[in-house]
Structure formats: C-alpha cells, structure tokens
Amino acid sequence: RKIELTGQKKPLPPGPTKLPIIGNLHQLGALPHYSLWQLSKKYGSIMLLQLGVPTVVVSSAEAAREFLKTHDIDCCSRPPLVGLGKFSYNHRDISFAPYGDYWREVRKICVLEVFSTKRVQSFQFIREEEVALLIDSIVQSSSSGSPIDLTERLMSLTANIICRIAFGKSFQASEFGDGRFQEVVHEAMALLGGLTAADFFPYVGRIVDRLTGLHGRLERSFHEMDGFYQQVIEDHLNPGRVKEEHEDIIDVLLRIEREQSESSALQFTKDNAKAIVMDLFLAGVDTGAITVSWAMTELARNPRIMKKAQAEVRNSIGNKGKVTEGDVDQLHYLKMVVKETLRLHPPAPLLLPRETMSHFEINGYHFYPKTQVHVNVWAIGRDPNLWKNPEEFLPERFMDNSVDFRGQHFELLPFGAGRRICPGMYMAIATVELALANLLYRFNWNLPNGMKETDISMEEAAGLTVRKKFALNLVPILHHC
Numbered sequence: 001r002k003i004e005l006t007g008q009k010k011p012l013p014p015g016p017t018k019l020p021i022i023g024n025l026h027q028l029g030a031l032p033h034y035s036l037w038q039l040s041k042k043y044g045s046i047m048l049l050q051l052g053v054p055t056v057v058v059s060s061a062e063a064a065r066e067f068l069k070t071h072d073i074d075c076c077s078r079p080p081l082v083g084l085g086k087f088s089y090n091h092r093d094i095s096f097a098p099y100g101d102y103w104r105e106v107r108k109i110c111v112l113e114v115f116s117t118k119r120v121q122s123f124q125f126i127r128e129e130e131v132a133l134l135i136d137s138i139v140q141s142s143s144s145g146s147p148i149d150l151t152e153r154l155m156s157l158t159a160n161i162i163c164r165i166a167f168g169k170s171f172q173a174s175e176f177g178d179g180r181f182q183e184v185v186h187e188a189m190a191l192l193g194g195l196t197a198a199d200f201f202p203y204v205g206r207i208v209d210r211l212t213g214l215h216g217r218l219e220r221s222f223h224e225m226d227g228f229y230q231q232v233i234e235d236h237l238n239p240g241r242v243k244e245e246h247e248d249i250i251d252v253l254l255r256i257e258r259e260q261s262e263s264s265a266l267q268f269t270k271d272n273a274k275a276i277v278m279d280l281f282l283a284g285v286d287t288g289a290i291t292v293s294w295a296m297t298e299l300a301r302n303p304r305i306m307k308k309a310q311a312e313v314r315n316s317i318g319n320k321g322k323v324t325e326g327d328v329d330q331l332h333y334l335k336m337v338v339k340e341t342l343r344l345h346p347p348a349p350l351l352l353p354r355e356t357m358s359h360f361e362i363n364g365y366h367f368y369p370k371t372q373v374h375v376n377v378w379a380i381g382r383d384p385n386l387w388k389n390p391e392e393f394l395p396e397r398f399m400d401n402s403v404d405f406r407g408q409h410f411e412l413l414p415f416g417a418g419r420r421i422c423p424g425m426y427m428a429i430a431t432v433e434l435a436l437a438n439l440l441y442r443f444n445w446n447l448p449n450g451m452k453e454t455d456i457s458m459e460e461a462a463g464l465t466v467r468k469k470f471a472l473n474l475v476p477i478l479h480h481c
C-alpha cells in the first residue's frame with residue numbers, strides 16, 4: 001500500500017489522491033458514510049483524506065479501539081463546526097465544546113445532574129405518559145384502516161418527551177402558544193438534518209452555507225429557540241410559580257447557577273443552561289425517533305421477526321393493557337431487536353467528529369494536532385469479518401453474545417466510546433425500548449394496500465443524523481390484549 005511521506009519522512013495513513021483546493025470533498029457523495037466505506041475497502045481501515053482539513057476515517061473495530069480507547073485523550077476534542085456554532089451558544093454546550101476545562105466541568109455537572117440513572121428514572125412517568133398518548137392516538141387512527149405516518153408520530157413522541165423533561169411542560173402547554181415551539185424545533189431539526197456532508201467539514205461548509213442561504217435560516221431558527229428558552233427560564237424564576245413535584249432540567253440548571261460558589265472553576269450562566277437544553281433537543285429528539293422508525297421498518301420487512309417480538313411482549317405482559325418500564329427488562333428478544341437496529345442503522349453513522357490535540361502514532365502511521373477523526377460505525381456494523389451475513393437483520397445473532405453498545409465493544413458503537421461517549425444513552429434506550437414494546441404489544445402492523453415487504457424503502461437521507469429518506473407508512477390493526 002502506498003505510504004505518503006512528509007518532510008520528516010513520517011508515514012501518514014494511505015488515502016485517495018486529492019485534487020487542488022477541494023481535496024477529497026468530491027468523493028463524499030450524498031451519503032458520506034457509504035462513500036467512505038467504499039473508499040476504506042481500497043485504502044484500509046485508517047485512511048487520510050483532505051476535507052477542508054486533514055481528516056482520518058476509521059473503519060474497523062480494531063482501529064476504533066486504538067482511537068477511542070488507547071488514544072482517546074489525544075483525539076477527544078471537537079472541530080469548530082460552522083453551522084452549529086450559533087446553536088451551541090458558541091460552544092458552551094457539551095457536544096461541540098472543544099476538550100478542555102470547560103467541557104470537563106460542564107460534562108461532569110451534567111453527568112451527575114442531568115443524565116444520572118436517578119434523574120433518568122425520575123422521568124419514567126413522562127416517558128410512560130407520552131407513550132400512552134401516542135398509543136391512544138394510533139388507536140383512534142386505527143379505526144379508519146388507513147396507513148399512518150409512523151416516522152412523524154415518533155418524532156412528535158420524542159420531541160414531547162424531551163420538552164417535558166427539559167421544561168416540565170409539554171409542547172401543547174398554552175404558554176408556548178399554539179404549538180409554535182414544536183414548529184420551531186421541527187424547523188431546526190429539518191435545517192440541521194438537511195445540512196449536507198460538506199457543511200460538517202469546517203471552512204468549506206462556511207462558503208456552502210452562505211451560498212445556499214441556509215445560514216440565515218439557521219440564525220432565525222436559533223433566535224426563535226433562544227426566545228423560548230428565555231421565556232421558560234423567566235417563568236421558572238417567577239416567585240409565584242407553582243413548584244412541580246419533580247425538578248425539570250431548567251430547574252436543575254438554574255439551581256446549579258444559584259448554588260455555585262464564586263471560586264468555582266466554571267462560572268455557570270443562563271447561556272450555559274440554554275446551550276445544554278439545546279443539546280438535549282438537537283441530540284435527543286431525532287436520534288430516538290430514527291431508531292424506533294428503523295426498527296419498525298426492519299420488522300415490517302421481516303414478518304417472522306415481527307411475530308416473534310410481538311409474541312414475546314404479549315406473552316410476557318398478558319392482559320395488563322400496556323407495557324411499563326419495569327416490564328421491559330424481561331423482553332430479551334426486544335432488546336436484541338434494538339441492538340440489531342443500532343448495528344445496521346446507527347443514527348449517527350460517523351459519530352460526532354473529533355479533533356486530535358497531539359502528535360501520536362497508530363500502526364506506524366503518524367497523526368498531528370488539528371486532524372479531524374471520523375469513526376465510521378455504520379461500516380463497522382457491516383464488516384463481514386465481525387458479522388456473519390452482515391446485511392441480514394437477525395436479532396438472534398445477539399443471543400448468548402455479550403456484545404453491547406455501551407462503548408466497551410468496538411464492533412458495536414452507535415453511542416461512541418471513551419470520554420465523549422453519548423451521555424444520553426440510558427435516557428435514549430429507555431424511550432426506544434418502551435415505545436417499541438408498546439407499538440408491538442397493542443397493534444399488528446400491515447403494509448398499505450398492494451405493497452409487498454420488498455417494496456419498503458430502505459433509503460437513507462444524510463444529515464447530522466441519518467434518517468429514513470421516505471416516511472414509514474403502516475396500517476395499525478388494534479390487537480385486543
């Protein structure tokens with residue numbers, strides 16, 4: 001394999017030839033994770049491209065272990081992403097903050113206060129109530145015998161859950177006026193979701209944004225969301241406000257601000273609180289909806305697996321009428337369905353980009369500071385050296401197999417690994433499993449008239465996260481439990 005040499009003759013990873021100015025940008029295609037997977041078959045599991053900045057793409061479990069475990073500390077910063085700068089209150093959030101004292105402190109606070117098991121459990125009633133509302137709305141629709149857009153319903157479910165967790169109020173609550181906040185969040189998600197690959201590569205993205213006018217729309221969307229956060233904060237600070245039984249995230253963040261000492265390393269302000277709430281929306285809404293949506297797509301395509309998962313949940317729950325979070329632990333097959341979905345359809349196929357901070361060496365190749373690192377977990381999930389018949393949706397492959405997605409098994413990394421691993425993982429999984437279990441318990445799912453399993457679209461739409469290109473439309477048939 002060809003090895004490029006720098007002035008100091010230090011070997012760099014191999015990669016495709018780059019063109020003047022645009023480097024390798026033209027090779028990203030509409031679905032970067034897919035194009036990069038194809039390139040990795042030629043250039044190897046650690047390859048170097050020029051995408052505005054030097055960019056390393058990692059495409060094997062072994063290499064991912066080297067970057068995310070052995071050298072995690074060398075590459076756990078984030079590049080300054082253009083489109084998202086504003087949305088992160090100038091990198092005052094967790095996701096896009098560069099590695100340093102600020103990120104360490106804010107992540108520590110949030111892991112303790114926002115993402116802890118105790119906090120996730122305290123929101124169980126919200127998830128259960130919102131899933132029950134979703135099920136009721138599908139029961140109503142089911143009487144017509146027409147298909148429903150499951151993708152859209154799932155987006156509303158996760159958006160409602162995050163809204164109540166963050167603000168203590170649902171989207172429908174009157175103070176947000178006519179569901180306008182929901183519209184604004186959907187607009188932001190659509191804008192961010194619609195960003196093309198190039199937008200996620202610094203410098204080049206800036207030009208593309210300006211040309212397409214996207215920048216202006218992002219700014220407007222940001223200002224509207226900021227206005228809502230400001231209003232919610234003011235409402236929470238109102239001395240006349242009736243306290244809810246459970247602290248919501250805004251309560252928690254305002255308490256942190258109130259209780260901090262003057263000497264604390266991080267001077268926490270309302271902008272920090274807003275940036276963190278923005279993270280919850282941008283990282284937490286569509287990822288969960290996308291996961292359930294892909295799971296239902298795979299089940300609709302594979303009736304044997306659908307029936308098996310339904311039989312498990314119905315036998316286990318009996319005639320109780322609904323699945324609660326306490327029941328989910330017994331649903332072993334359902335958990336395998338979720339794992340298999342995350343193997344084939346990780347919502348963030350290239351994780352979030354990382355940036356190197358030092359000079360280090362892996363497999364004899366040298367890496368320098370300010371290099372972007374993308375780990376192609378989508379490709380790793382389809383690696384035939386790790387998975388038998390990788391393209392087949394087969395939850396049984398996880399039977400008697402300890403591989404899970406918590407960042408210790410590098411063949412399955414939908415939530416990443418190392419210092420930057422997704423802190424919302426437990427919150428996300430609780431929602432995904434509960435929603436899926438109830439959808440399977442209460443309904444049989446038919447394809448729209450005249451459609452065959454093989455007609456179901458598996459096409460992906462690229463963006464910050466990879467969603468289904470076409471909505472999943474299925475006909476719900478009420479199952480009397």
Ligand code: HEM
Nearest residue numbers: 094095283284287288348351352415416417420422424428
């Ligand atoms: C199925 C659902 C989800 C998936 C697949 C997912 C996946 C990811 C991935 C791949 C990363 C980057 C990890 C890395 O760089 O190594 C990440 C980061 C993050 N996620 Fe999630 N996520 C999900 C749900 C959530 C939820 C529900 C929340 C919050 C409510 C959340 C909050 C975050 C935050 C704050 C970060 C940034 C962490 C950091 O940079 O330190 N995620 N997530």
